[in-house]
Amino acid sequence: MAFGSTAALVAAAAKQPLWQAVLEDDCRDRGAERADSLARMEKLWQAMVRSAAEYEPGRRSASGLSGGQAAKVAALEGALCGPFLQQVVSTALAVAEHNACMGRIVAAPTAGASGVLPAVLLPLQKRDGLSDEDMIRCLYVAAGFGQVIALRASISGAEGGCQAEIGSASAMAAAALVQARGGTADMMAAACAMALQNVMGLVCDPVAGLVEEPCVKRNAMGAVNAVACADMALAGVRSAVPCDEVIDAMAAVGRAMPAALRETGQGGLAATPTGRKIAETGLRAERT
Amino acid sequence: MTIFDIMGPVMVGPSSSHTAGAVRIGRMARKLLGSQPARADILLHGSFAATGAGHGTDRAIVAGLLGMAPDNGDIPGSLWLAEGAGMAVTIRTGNIPNAHPNTAVLTVTNTEERTLTVSASSLGGGRIRVNAIDGMEAAFSGELPTLIIRNEDRPGILSEVTRMLSEQAANIAAVQLYRDRRGGLAVMVIECDEPLAPSLRAALSQVDGVVRCTYLNMEEA
Numbered sequence: 267m268a269f270g271s272t273a274a275l276v277a278a279a280a281k282q283p284l285w286q287a288v289l290e291d292d293c294r295d296r297g298a299e300r301a302d303s304l305a306r307m308e309k310l311w312q313a314m315v316r317s318a319a320e321y322e323p324g325r326r327s328a329s330g331l332s333g334g335q336a337a338k339v340a341a342l343e344g345a346l347c348g349p350f351l352q353q354v355v356s357t358a359l360a361v362a363e364h365n366a367c368m369g370r371i372v373a374a375p376t377a378g379a380s381g382v383l384p385a386v387l388l389p390l391q392k393r394d395g396l397s398d399e400d401m402i403r404c405l406y407v408a409a410g411f412g413q414v415i416a417l418r419a420s421i422s423g424a425e426g427g428c429q430a431e432i433g434s435a436s437a438m439a440a441a442a443l444v445q446a447r448g449g450t451a452d453m454m455a456a457a458c459a460m461a462l463q464n465v466m467g468l469v470c471d472p473v474a475g476l477v478e479e480p481c482v483k484r485n486a487m488g489a490v491n492a493v494a495c496a497d498m499a500l501a502g503v504r505s506a507v508p509c510d511e512v513i514d515a516m517a518a519v520g521r522a523m524p525a526a527l528r529e530t531g532q533g534g535l536a537a538t539p540t541g542r543k544i545a546e547t548g549l550r551a552e553r554t
Numbered sequence: 555m556t557i558f559d560i561m562g563p564v565m566v567g568p569s570s571s572h573t574a575g576a577v578r579i580g581r582m583a584r585k586l587l588g589s590q591p592a593r594a595d596i597l598l599h600g601s602f603a604a605t606g607a608g609h610g611t612d613r614a615i616v617a618g619l620l621g622m623a624p625d626n627g628d629i630p631g632s633l634w635l636a637e638g639a640g641m642a643v644t645i646r647t648g649n650i651p652n653a654h655p656n657t658a659v660l661t662v663t664n665t666e667e668r669t670l671t672v673s674a675s676s677l678g679g680g681r682i683r684v685n686a687i688d689g690m691e692a693a694f695s696g697e698l699p700t701l702i703i704r705n706e707d708r709p710g711i712l713s714e715v716t717r718m719l720s721e722q723a724a725n726i727a728a729v730q731l732y733r734d735r736r737g738g739l740a741v742m743v744i745e746c747d748e749p750l751a752p753s754l755r756a757a758l759s760q761v762d763g764v765v766r767c768t769y770l771n772m773e774e775a
Contacts, residue, residue: 268555292557306558313564313625327568329608365567368610368630375560376679377570409557416560422678438560475605477568531605 268295268413272455272509275410279451285403288410307402307409310372314361314384317371321360325367331478331544333367336360347490350389354493355486358385362485366478375412375421378477379435381485383408386439386492390446400446407445408438411458418510419517423470424529426520428484433465433516436488436495443496457492457499459509464491466512467519469527471534474545480535563680565624571656572602572609575676577629578772580618582684582696583660583672585770591662593642594619600655602676603647612645615658619643624680657685690741691732698727698745700770701755706763707733707740714761715742722754739765749773 269275269291278287292303323337336359339345345352362381365371371380387401412421412434420426421434440457444450449457465488473479505512526533535541565574584590596615598606606612610630617632620639628635636643650657654675663669673685684692687702694700705711712731719726725747733740749771759767 268557288557295556307561310558310562310564327608328610368566368568368573368613370564370566370625370627372562372564373570373574373680374562377565377567377574380567405561406557409561412560413555413557416555421560424678474608475601476608478608 268417269410270414270417272411272414272458272513275414276451276455283403284410284451284454285406285445288406304402307405308398311398311402311405313370313372314374315388317361317364317369317380318357318384318388320369321364325363325369327363327366327476327478328368329474329476329478331366331473331476332363332482334363335482336363350393351490351493353389353392354385354489357388358382358486358489359482361385362482366476366482374408375416375434375438376423376431378423378481379431379485379488381482382432382435382439382488382492383442385485385489386443387446390443394446396446404442404445407454408442411441411454412438414510415462415513415516418513420520426517427523427528428468428470429462429465429516430520431470432481432484432488433462433468435485436465436492437461439489439492440495440499443492444499447496447500449496449500453499455509456504457495459505459507459512460495460498460503461491462512462516463505463507464495466516469523469534470529471527471536472529472531473536473541475529475531475536479544559679563624565680566614566627566629569609570680571676571678572606572611573614573629574624574680575656575678575682576602576606576611576614576658577618577622577624577626578680578682578696579658579660579672579674579676580615581621581623581772582618582674582682582770583662583670584619584621585696585772586672586687586702586768587662587664587668587670588768589664590621590639591619591641592665593663594644595661596643596645597650597659598645598647599650599653599657599659602656602658606647611658615660616641616643619660619662653685687741690734690739692741692743693730694743694745696770696772698747699749701742701744701746701750701758702768702770703742703744703758704765705740705742705761706765707735707737708763711761711763712742715744715758715764718754718758718761719744719746722751724748724750724754
């Protein structure tokens with residue numbers, strides 16, 4: 267049985283690391299052996315590593331909207347955000363573009379948000395020399411918080427807008443980063459809460475209904491937001507509103523969103539004159 | 555919902571509903587037909603029709619018909635691979651009244667001229683639902699080992715089938731019954747917790763009144 271609240275998740279982490287509480291819950295839930303669960307998570311981690319490594323700067327999506335942008339950011343000299351965040355941004359774009367170009371990715375929690383977790387975990391593993399085992403523990407933490415978000419709110423753009431997709435991925439990544447840096451369970455919940463707060467109300471408005479514009483760039487935003495929130499949490503900054511209440515608020519905002527702003531390609535950027543033009547000309551070009 | 559519904563699956567992008575789910579729909583039609591189709595007519599409805607080309611929905615369905623899983627790196631090249639495999643594919647768009655926005659209707663024919671029409675929808679996160687087989691209503695996901703038994707609509711067949719399942723200690727998760735008319739042709743969809751032995755499947759197809767027994771295990775290659 268999944269944790270019904272992040273408070274329950276944090277409480278379960280009183281006697282053991284939070285990642286282990288999630289692992290044990292998974293074994294109970296699926297009637298699986300510990301080794302089986304760990305092997306499955308390791309496969310996902312290796313697939314994430316590959317999703318970034320397989321990125322080809324020359325590849326373009328069917329619509330022509332995506333491709334080549336990660337390489338541009340990676341090549342930028344004197345990046346304002348510094349070398350670590352530059353890698354975070356370029357990795358987010360690389361995986362999201364790879365996804366748009368029909369590359370193989372790990373939905374985390376969705377395909378549209380697949381760039382966020384690898385974007386923060388891969389550069390950190392490299393920078394701090396962390397083991398794959400460390401990264402797999404991060405994925406358990408991310409999955410534990412993600413499960414509560416999915417249960418209490420949503421991880422689907424069609425249901426809850428982009429806040430539910432990139433927002434959920436960002437919140438999961440923030441908690442995972444706290445794990446990687448040796449923070450406490452309370453800090454993980456704070457990081458998760460702050461990451462969700464920062465994207466509260468973000469709509470899902472894909473141009474031409476495709477998982478490309480602005481989705482690819484929002485992966486970069488979600489990743490940078492995760493890093494900022496993890497650092498805030500590790501420094502002792504707390505969310506005034508508890509994590510579970512933030513998640514519930516995100517669910518309520520999602521329910522209040524009109525359908526035009528929930529992945530229908532009819533509102534926001536999709537409804538701009540340029541967005542409409544891309545939808546008309548782009549899709550016509552594909553059919554011929 | 556397990557943690558692996560949140561983390562994963564590994565899939566070819568860009569969309570879990572429009573790409574990964576579409577692969578599963580193609581794979582489902584292939585499994586139900588029992589062999590690789592020689593011909594396939596694919597009708598895309600709703601969002602599948604509107605944004606399918608940009609999401610690779612057409613290529614994803616054909617990849618599934620070729621037996622690929624959602625994480626197969628060859629999905630983008632499936633139309634070309636189908637041509638090489640001698641599979642004739644037509645892809646159309648159209649409107650199906652009251653259908654789920656991500657619905658496809660596949661009519662597939664094998665080399666023995668057996669034809670099957672499957673209507674299926676992609677529900678999000680890569681999960682799918684079969685809505686109808688050959689016009690007969692149904693509702694199953696293929697997530698569990700599933701028996702689809704077509705039988706004459708007369709008393710005793712369901713109890714005989716469930717008796718044989720219980721003899722083999724196969725636990726039933728869900729049963730659905732449909733028929734076109736009283737005394738006509740009926741369909742039972744039985745979802746089980748564990749895979750079923752080939753001998754049991756063979757015995758079930760020999761039950762008096764059973765016209766055809768199809769066994770579906772999406773986990774098998």
